[in-house]
Amino acid sequence: MILKFILNTFILTMLTFSLSAEETGSHEHSEGEKGLTKEEIDEGIDHHLQDAHSFHLMTNEETGAHYGFPLPVILWDDGLHMFMSSAFHHGEDLVKSGDKTFMLFHNKIYSINESEPIFISKKRDTTIINKEGKEEEITVTDTIHSYSYSEFEQNFISHEGHLPEEAFIANAKPIDFSITKNVFLIIVIGLILFLMFFFAARSYKKHGYLPSGLGRFLEPIILFVRDNIAKPNIGEKHYKRYMGFLLTVFFFIWIVNLFGLTPIGVNITNNIAVTSALAVMVYLITTFTAKKNYWLHIFWMPGVPVPMKFILAPIELLGTIIKPFSLLIRLYANITAGHIVIMSILAMMMFLSSWIGSSLSFFLAIVLGILELLVAALQAYIFTMLSALYFGSAVDEGDHH
Amino acid sequence: MEIPVMVGAGLVVIGAGIGIGKIGGSAMEAIARQPEATGKIQTAMLIAAALIEGIGFAALFAVG
Numbered sequence: 001m002i003l004k005f006i007l008n009t010f011i012l013t014m015l016t017f018s019l020s021a022e023e024t025g026s027h028e029h030s031e032g033e034k035g036l037t038k039e040e041i042d043e044g045i046d047h048h049l050q051d052a053h054s055f056h057l058m059t060n061e062e063t064g065a066h067y068g069f070p071l072p073v074i075l076w077d078d079g080l081h082m083f084m085s086s087a088f089h090h091g092e093d094l095v096k097s098g099d100k101t102f103m104l105f106h107n108k109i110y111s112i113n114e115s116e117p118i119f120i121s122k123k124r125d126t127t128i129i130n131k132e133g134k135e136e137e138i139t140v141t142d143t144i145h146s147y148s149y150s151e152f153e154q155n156f157i158s159h160e161g162h163l164p165e166e167a168f169i170a171n172a173k174p175i176d177f178s179i180t181k182n183v184f185l186i187i188v189i190g191l192i193l194f195l196m197f198f199f200a201a202r203s204y205k206k207h208g209y210l211p212s213g214l215g216r217f218l219e220p221i222i223l224f225v226r227d228n229i230a231k232p233n234i235g236e237k238h239y240k241r242y243m244g245f246l247l248t249v250f251f252f253i254w255i256v257n258l259f260g261l262t263p264i265g266v267n268i269t270n271n272i273a274v275t276s277a278l279a280v281m282v283y284l285i286t287t288f289t290a291k292k293n294y295w296l297h298i299f300w301m302p303g304v305p306v307p308m309k310f311i312l313a314p315i316e317l318l319g320t321i322i323k324p325f326s327l328l329i330r331l332y333a334n335i336t337a338g339h340i341v342i343m344s345i346l347a348m349m350m351f352l353s354s355w356i357g358s359s360l361s362f363f364l365a366i367v368l369g370i371l372e373l374l375v376a377a378l379q380a381y382i383f384t385m386l387s388a389l390y391f392g393s394a395v396d397e398g399d400h401h
Numbered sequence: 402m403e404i405p406v407m408v409g410a411g412l413v414v415i416g417a418g419i420g421i422g423k424i425g426g427s428a429m430e431a432i433a434r435q436p437e438a439t440g441k442i443q444t445a446m447l448i449a450a451a452l453i454e455g456i457g458f459a460a461l462f463a464v465g
Contacts, residue, residue: 228444326455333458382451389448 077174257376413460
């Protein structure tokens, strides 16, 4: 009965969605306009994946009004410059702070000088004859165009134009310490995690060994990390030292991934800087808690002939860096790929603008969303599991040989 | 320049797919033979699959 009800609601919703999509589709065609073009879709996906200086939830196309809220911008350019990102008006305005002027273009902040133009450059490979009379390949940067700010604004900002392919703005970028979307959400998630575990811990104090409320939900997960990840990989003797890190990383990645699936559109783990920071922590912990046996296996592998030991040492040493590197790439690429696939399937709705395309993409997006829920937890598990494995190899004392 | 890179990436993805498929298949067989070791087999399977996946992503980066 309930199942039937859910099914009916689902079909009804799908029909409504596809019908309204068809309506807008035919409406657009009657006006002789196309749906979104490929470039617009590409740009939309790019913007979804990138970090930004403000939360931009939606834009009213008719009035041009933006909805969202600003975040603080903190820049270092021969002095500290602080202002709210709303001052940029989504890139439509310049911001003067002290004696400097800043411009926001495609989520990047450039330092410009109003009297000097904005330079657009391209990199190009060329062959020159160097001092010794030999040919040498070098990369040169050519300025292909320079605009004054008003020209630049007319060409690129008001009409959302694109730079030519492979071109970039050559103006100086100030050092950016801004509280961006990612930084903001990391702070929020840190607070959420803190409160979660604070209340869970307090419930143990109140009721003795019987957890209540949040503790009842968290206890099995914590026990899972301890019994299925830490103990088998690190060993009974040493696992307690690493539990703090493993639990933090597990819950952090999991909750961050779940936040990435919400409509606020923040993807923290598809920022390679975040996953790099996590991987660097894994590397440092492995290196600084490693026992004698770990270094012995790297520099003087026991049980192989002496010439082999010399070959193995550099490979093993490189391996210590490759292991955390693969961790960071795996997390980053999995989440990025998942988001690109979901966004592309949603873009199908805009691209085909017919009721078949819309309902198909709606259905596929739901299925992929469920899959992403699984991936969010799985990547947290894999990251924790592999770091535990590396920690285990660091403290392994070779007793079982 | 573009096409060979893409073909190479495709080959890597095929290889990674075969690898992960073999791991999954063997794990299934192993679980069928010894259902009591399911937990351990699953763990080992996920680790091996994750390691291969890393190589697959290297191909993605070569294209991207």
